[in-house]
Amino acid sequence: MSSTIRRIGFAGVALVSLALYVVGVRSAVTPGGSFTARQAAPVAPPANVTTAVTGVRVFDGERVVPEATVVFDESGILAVGTDVAVPAGTRTIDGRGKTLLPGLIDAHTHAFGDALARALVFGVTTELDMFTDARFAMDMRRAQEAGPVFDRADLRSAGTLVTAPGGHGTQFGVLIPTLSAPDDAEAFVDARVGEGSDYIKIVYDDAVSHGLRLPSIGRDTLEAVVRAARSRGRLAVVHVGTLGAARDAVDAGAHGLVHVFADQPPDADFVGRVASAGVFVIPTLTVVESATGIASGAGLAALAHVGPWLRPDEAGSLRRAFPVSPASKTSLDIARGAVAALEDGGVAILAGSDAPNPGTSHGVSLHRELQLLVHAGLSPLDALAAATSVPARVFSLGDRGRIAHGLRADLVLVEGDPTTDIGDSLRIVHVWKHGREVARPRQDEQPPSAAVDAGTGVVSTFDDAEPTAAFGHGWVVSTDTMRGGGSTATMRVVQGGAAGSRAALEVTGRIDDAHMFPWAGPMFSPGPTPMAAADLSRFTEIVFWTKGDGGTYRLLAFSPQLGMIPAETSFVATGEWVEHHVRFSTFGIDGRDLQALLFSAGKGQPEFRFLIDEVRFR
């Protein structure tokens, strides 16, 4: 009897255990356990805390309330007012001496990678992207539709832009469809709508204002695309570089211009037409400034309340500017004057940074744009509206861009008063997205670059049969094919080197002149893997010998200090062996985190041949 009971008890325990196990396993397997979901979430923020900011100056998107209390949680803004009761258990923040702004909207960016997370650190809670990989935009959109995304800015995107074959937008290494005839406009726009594009971005620019010549869609195609976008209920926004192009775009019925022209000042008649047609303008003065050779963001990186929150590559990008062609007609003064005239004429101005171009970085550069808008003549209040309520209205984002009961709690608390001194917009104390506080980790305690045993500094003497290097990942051929170009290069060791040495590295190839930024040549990575930053700061210069066909070649240096775009210098490979010394400072780097050196041919060198030998650091 008792043994039967024991047996039943045993079976019961076994069954209950089995059931527990199966239930546990089944419940643990939830869909979407993706790799990204597992990535660093250092300290999980507490779920739905009600927060109150008391006694704070509020810029509500349109006007200023000198002293108010704002209460919010993840469901949205619960109360705004001067005599708001703060419920018990609320996290209260003393807002005296501070200003609360709506989460900022950057109306012109190109987002990829972790750009949206980085934007959030600087108070940008929504980015209106003007061209990115359509699949990336689709992923972001899907996540936003599934529920609140707390750890990165929301994205609205044009997805794939509309441009001519070989036109602006095709040089960024993303293979995209292009448009060559007006008859294809409808199908092309349908494809964009199918990809989920929130609006249609059209490039109507032959780059003459930058002293270049690029293919552009024609005026009839522009008109056809705008018509197609309008008929499908999508905004048509146009990238222009000149007043002439802006005129065509407005005439074609565009909803907005996503850059301001910078070649000629507008006349009153044109301003009147822009205003009466209700066309909005996103001037992107930051990138206009950079296009005139001024590193637009250099001053930001130096600020004590900004610099420590920037990654080295971001600070590097802020310190760069576009190379300026002597034929460039871009003038920052004209651009500023145009913004002032348009603003005076009643045209809606939206703040956009065009990050991540040289001189810009996601998030932080929107604040630079606000400063430039104020320089151009907007009041700080109008500039702030250009980054909050105005883009929200123009792009139909009814749930944000203002601080009002029931709207999303995307908020930025700053020290001081940006409604009188726009520079205070960067004195960020707290950022909330969907009512949840955003972590703002400092970036200035980065791990150092990989230490490299560079010995005496000798890289390669090329006296072996193969192009070997004494350290680092070594030599590989790098060409613009990775960006859709057709340039080629080959390298091989040949007899007869510099200063009587046994052999040297011969580089031969062809340059594809149709590509906007062609390159081809050998690249040396000093770190253990390609493009891993290596510390070579105990050296100060690069020394090498060259000989060749008399052509002018480029030496490019890659470093996070330079942002995403390498710095370069040139050398002539003459018929005789010549020794070259290039100091790190020539590139504006200190060798602390050198990623690669590239010896490259460039535009105008359909066939090239040069030799390199005795490469070393000194």
Place this chain on the structure above:
Amino acid sequence: MSTTTLPSEIRRAAPLGTHWRLRAYFLEAWFEFLKLLRLPGYALPTLLFPALFYSLFGLGLGRFSGGRFDAPTYLLASYGAFGVIGASLFGLGVSVAVERGQGWMALKRASPMPPGAYLAAKLAMSALFGVLIVLLLSTLAVTFGGVRLPVSGWLHLGVVLVLGALPFSAFGLAVGSLAGPNSATPLVNILYLPLGFASGLWFPIQMLPGPLRAAAPWLPPYHLGELALAAVGLERAGPAWAHVAALAGFTGLSLCAAVIGFRRDSDRTWG
């Protein structure tokens, strides 16, 4: 030699005092500790396997991840789980099987030692080795991996891993009671390394091929790994209670298996 089971009445007739009972527990644990310490075949691999793997993958490869994946922190949790599982499987599985074979069980049952002391000593040693492994990995992580956790994070990890010794000790007991004394060591080795690998304790589960990834949640170590990852602030795939439930179920099943093994064993002899 034939095994004799002492009638339970005898034990009941001569109860030990509380003091003696505690002393018996303590001595048994102390001798178990001395035994393991003097067995380099246990102590070295149990401590060194996780430390070696962690140094290789967590610290060595970690710096090449480019900041996208915090390998030192992730693998601190997963190799911590791996280590504790190893300590439990070897500590209980192998030693119980071997001691069964040596006839220790019969001797112990014949001695006045409280029967619980034998198990308690082994559990205590599993937990102690678990603590040593956590300390060793944490030291490596802080010193060479730059891992920084809040105090609550370290405590959470420690508690999860030490409690995590229980289900795998139960499993060890099951293996120890069912396996032959000579086949226990190879059997535990065959179970330990592949189970750890397939449960995502060596590398993040996302790096494994699809079918393995799908199967991982059916493996008990996966659930301890998930709880450990949650402790260091990394997101996990399911709610904590599900992992706890799976581990509790696994403990129950293991204990049932152990009971079957010991019942069967009472009729058998080992030469």
